[in-house]
Every structure is written in C-alpha cells, then in structure tokens.
Amino acid sequence: MACRRKFGIPWPECNDGLSYDDVVRTSDSGLTLIEFYSTKYKSSAPLQGWLQRIKSGQITFDGRVVTDSNAVLRVGSKLVYHRLPWKEPDAPHMIEVLYEDDDMIALNKPSGLQVLPGGLFQQRTVLTQLQWKANLHKKPHPVPVHRLGRGTSGILLCAKTKLARVRLASYFADGTSHIEGKRDTNPEIGKIAKIYRGLASGIVENDQVTINQPIGVVKYPCVAKGLYVASESGKPALSVVSILERNVQENSTLVQVKIQSGRPHQIRIHLSFMGHPLLGDPLYDVGGKPKCLDCDSIDESFAEDGGYQRPIKAVPGDCGYNLHAHKLVLSHPLTNEIIEITAPLPSTLQTPEEAKEIASMEQTFQDV
Structure with a gap:
C-alpha cells in the first residue's frame, strides 16, 4: 500500500558507547595487550591511541580492568574494549x-x-x-x-x-x-x-x-x-x-x-x-x-x-x-x-x- 507518513525519534546528545569482544586464540597467545590491539585493530587507532585507551581503563581482561599495556595474553582469555560514549555528527532523524x-x-x-x-x-x-x-x-x-x-x-x-x-x-x-x-x-x-x-x-x-x-x-x-x-x-x-x-x-x-x-x-x-x-x-x-x-x-x-x-x-x-x-x-x-x-x-x-x-x-x- 502507498504511504506518505513520517516517523523518527530525536537523537540523544551522546550515544551509549560500544563494546568489542575478543577471545584470545592460539595464534595470539604470548602477545602483549598493546601488540594485540595495535596490530589487529590498526584501522581503529594508531599505536599511541591504543596505549591511551589501555591506560584509561577501557579494556578488560577476563572481566578485570587492565592498564598494563605489556600484559601477556593467554589462550581462551576474553578481552573487551569499551569505547566511551561520544556525540555523533549531526544527522536527520525523521x-x-x-x-x-x-x-x-x-x-x-x-x-x-x-x-x-x-x-x-x-x-x-x-x-x-x-x-x-x-x-x-x-x-x-x-x-x-x-x-x-x-x-x-x-x-x-x-x-x-x-x-x-x-x-x-x-x-x-x-x-x-x-x-x-x-x-x-x-x-x-x-x-x-x-x-x-x-x-x-x-x-x-x-x-x-x-x-x-x-x-x-x-x-x-x-x-x-x-x-x-x-x-x-x-x-x-x-x-x-x-x-x-x-x-x-x-x-x-x-x-x-x-x-x-x-x-x-x-x-x-x-x-x-x-x-x-x-x-x-x-x-x-x-x-x-x-x-x-x-x-x-x-x-x-x-x-x-x-x-x-x-x-x-x-x-x-x-x-x-x-x-x-x-x-x-x-x-x-x-x-x-x-x-x-x-x-x-x-x-x-x-x-x-x-x-x-x-x-x-x-x-x-x-x-x-
């Protein structure tokens, strides 16, 4: 059926942030935390940016916040990077x-x-x-x-x-x-x-x-x-x-x-x-x-x-x-x-x- 109606909810000031989960594989075992993120997710941030994210407590290692960029990864461990909420660029909502x-x-x-x-x-x-x-x-x-x-x-x-x-x-x-x-x-x-x-x-x-x-x-x-x-x-x-x-x-x-x-x-x-x-x-x-x-x-x-x-x-x-x-x-x-x-x-x-x-x-x- 043909329609001509609109819908849309105004955007909040900031979004809810994001969480990115990883499970350490055998091939990644022995890498340090900074080696893992700066190589696997280089397109997300440069080396210094990942160092900042680690030091600011945005990454958890098996459920615990880790701020040591040289922490060594173990097979099966769960890593979570918590991207902080941010204000997205203006966009229409209707x-x-x-x-x-x-x-x-x-x-x-x-x-x-x-x-x-x-x-x-x-x-x-x-x-x-x-x-x-x-x-x-x-x-x-x-x-x-x-x-x-x-x-x-x-x-x-x-x-x-x-x-x-x-x-x-x-x-x-x-x-x-x-x-x-x-x-x-x-x-x-x-x-x-x-x-x-x-x-x-x-x-x-x-x-x-x-x-x-x-x-x-x-x-x-x-x-x-x-x-x-x-x-x-x-x-x-x-x-x-x-x-x-x-x-x-x-x-x-x-x-x-x-x-x-x-x-x-x-x-x-x-x-x-x-x-x-x-x-x-x-x-x-x-x-x-x-x-x-x-x-x-x-x-x-x-x-x-x-x-x-x-x-x-x-x-x-x-x-x-x-x-x-x-x-x-x-x-x-x-x-x-x-x-x-x-x-x-x-x-x-x-x-x-x-x-x-x-x-x-x-x-x-x-x-x-």
Missing part, C-alpha cells in the same frame, strides 16, 4: 514511509543519514530508527536489503520478514550476476531496477551514455576496507545515463541514471569516470578516482578517545553532492506483483517543467 505491506517497507532516506552503523555513526542511522520504531510496537524491526550513501537521498528498501529479506537480497545479487556473467547488458532485465536523479558538473554532450567501467578497491586513508574507484581489474558495473536538462549558465547537467543493482558508489564513480562528477562531490574527480594523490598516507595523530583524527581528506560518507534514488521497480518478493515506488524529487533535481507542475499542485492544495 524518515518518510513511501510504501509498506506485510513483507517490506520502502523509506525515503534523507541526505545526511547513514543506513547502517559504521565509523563515527553508530547510533544515528536508519537501522536505529527502525529498531526504535519496532520496539514501540513490540515487533521485529525491518532490515535494509541494500545501501545508499550517506549523502544520497531517496528510496531505501527494507524487508520485514526473513523470507522477504532472502528474496529481495537475491534480486540485487542476480542483477549483479547478469553483468558479471555478461548474459545481458540491459538494466531493464531482472526483478529489480533503480532509477536515480543526479546533478552532474559540466555539459554532457550525448543524450544517452552507457557506462560499463569496472569498479575495484584501492587503499585509502581512514577507509579500512579501501575506497571503491574505477579500475580495469575491478568487478563489472553498468549504468545508463540519460540527459534531462543542460544548464549552460550553471555549467551543469541534470541526469537520470538507470542501474539494475549496483556497486558501492557506482553512480558517483561512473559519472566522474565519464568526465562529469556529481556537482559538489567532495571525493571523486574526473576519471573515477579520488581527488587526493597521496592515498597511501595515514595521519598517525589521535583524537581524545584514542582513535584517528577526523580525516582532512574527503571520505565516502561526506555529503555535498546531489544524488537521489527516485524510482524503484521490482517484482514483489512473495506475490510477484510489479511494484513501482517513487520518492519525491528535491527541488535541485527537478526539471523546470516538473518544478512548475509541483508548484501548481501545491497551490491547488492550499486553495482547497
């Missing part, structure tokens, strides 16, 4: 429901809100709001079956049952396998198709462009698993870009992009690869690579909690660009009914005709 039935729910995710916990955002996420909402009604919470970048707005699909989750996840996996197996290059094929709106920099000459540049991963500071970029050795990816409006005065092009499933940051990477990065994208430059050149450098200084300082260079979660998951067409995971879901367009991504039509509808609504 979320619009676009569609909901007994099996799934489609949300209109606002730009600036992260989907799943990660990095500085452990509580201020879509998942947390879904959990809080479910707790109020004492029901299991829906689970996102795909991701949108923090700066990307629009349709986020979530499953309400285990069966729906498995089938919806398979839709996305099948879409990627079509590309990987080169069985078809038409993004209309499959059980799900996504249509995005974006504002690209510069004037795109061709009315339609098909991009099949592979996407891979490179080492990048403050991104533990690496940064997704255009790479000939990467995995296949397909985007079909259509031009909606060229704005010569603003030197920008309003585009529609169709993808069947998608690699992480695929549209940002593909548009930048074709020479027209999303306007305001702080990370990706022409060629589908990051703007910085010294991607192997790492700042070893640490913040108050012992972790790395907020990166100076842009990271994937930074906002500033205009990208919106506008339409989603899929086969219902249980009934096979074709469902089409639309998320209202931000004003910056509307054509002049659409803007006039929306303004006229709003005026009519006010006059009623």
Whole structure:
C-alpha cells in the first residue's frame, strides 16, 4: 500500500558507547595487550591511541580492568574494549514511509543519514530508527536489503520478514550476476531496477551514455576496507545515463541514471569516470578516482578517545553532492506483483517543467 507518513525519534546528545569482544586464540597467545590491539585493530587507532585507551581503563581482561599495556595474553582469555560514549555528527532523524505491506517497507532516506552503523555513526542511522520504531510496537524491526550513501537521498528498501529479506537480497545479487556473467547488458532485465536523479558538473554532450567501467578497491586513508574507484581489474558495473536538462549558465547537467543493482558508489564513480562528477562531490574527480594523490598516507595523530583524527581528506560518507534514488521497480518478493515506488524529487533535481507542475499542485492544495 502507498504511504506518505513520517516517523523518527530525536537523537540523544551522546550515544551509549560500544563494546568489542575478543577471545584470545592460539595464534595470539604470548602477545602483549598493546601488540594485540595495535596490530589487529590498526584501522581503529594508531599505536599511541591504543596505549591511551589501555591506560584509561577501557579494556578488560577476563572481566578485570587492565592498564598494563605489556600484559601477556593467554589462550581462551576474553578481552573487551569499551569505547566511551561520544556525540555523533549531526544527522536527520525523521524518515518518510513511501510504501509498506506485510513483507517490506520502502523509506525515503534523507541526505545526511547513514543506513547502517559504521565509523563515527553508530547510533544515528536508519537501522536505529527502525529498531526504535519496532520496539514501540513490540515487533521485529525491518532490515535494509541494500545501501545508499550517506549523502544520497531517496528510496531505501527494507524487508520485514526473513523470507522477504532472502528474496529481495537475491534480486540485487542476480542483477549483479547478469553483468558479471555478461548474459545481458540491459538494466531493464531482472526483478529489480533503480532509477536515480543526479546533478552532474559540466555539459554532457550525448543524450544517452552507457557506462560499463569496472569498479575495484584501492587503499585509502581512514577507509579500512579501501575506497571503491574505477579500475580495469575491478568487478563489472553498468549504468545508463540519460540527459534531462543542460544548464549552460550553471555549467551543469541534470541526469537520470538507470542501474539494475549496483556497486558501492557506482553512480558517483561512473559519472566522474565519464568526465562529469556529481556537482559538489567532495571525493571523486574526473576519471573515477579520488581527488587526493597521496592515498597511501595515514595521519598517525589521535583524537581524545584514542582513535584517528577526523580525516582532512574527503571520505565516502561526506555529503555535498546531489544524488537521489527516485524510482524503484521490482517484482514483489512473495506475490510477484510489479511494484513501482517513487520518492519525491528535491527541488535541485527537478526539471523546470516538473518544478512548475509541483508548484501548481501545491497551490491547488492550499486553495482547497
């Protein structure tokens, strides 16, 4: 059923902190506490940061606080690192429901809100709001079956049952396998198709462009698993870009992009690869690579909690660009009914005709 309602609970000043559990394995026996954490979790904090965390009593060894960084580990011992509560960066908390039935729910995710916990955002996420909402009604919470970048707005699909989750996840996996197996290059094929709106920099000459540049991963500071970029050795990816409006005065092009499933940051990477990065994208430059050149450098200084300082260079979660998951067409995971879901367009991504039509509808609504 179609919906247009919102939900959301304001974020508390600080989150509840986190606890990370480890059990010492045979391969780690004999290591000191600092050796264990500074090598196994180097992406979390530099050496001096882990020393600070140990000395401040944030780590327990078999249930007892240990402040000796040279304590030797024993096989089977339980280690717990207690990350202190912190104030997460500002993020929206209200979320619009676009569609909901007994099996799934489609949300209109606002730009600036992260989907799943990660990095500085452990509580201020879509998942947390879904959990809080479910707790109020004492029901299991829906689970996102795909991701949108923090700066990307629009349709986020979530499953309400285990069966729906498995089938919806398979839709996305099948879409990627079509590309990987080169069985078809038409993004209309499959059980799900996504249509995005974006504002690209510069004037795109061709009315339609098909991009099949592979996407891979490179080492990048403050991104533990690496940064997704255009790479000939990467995995296949397909985007079909259509031009909606060229704005010569603003030197920008309003585009529609169709993808069947998608690699992480695929549209940002593909548009930048074709020479027209999303306007305001702080990370990706022409060629589908990051703007910085010294991607192997790492700042070893640490913040108050012992972790790395907020990166100076842009990271994937930074906002500033205009990208919106506008339409989603899929086969219902249980009934096979074709469902089409639309998320209202931000004003910056509307054509002049659409803007006039929306303004006229709003005026009519006010006059009623």
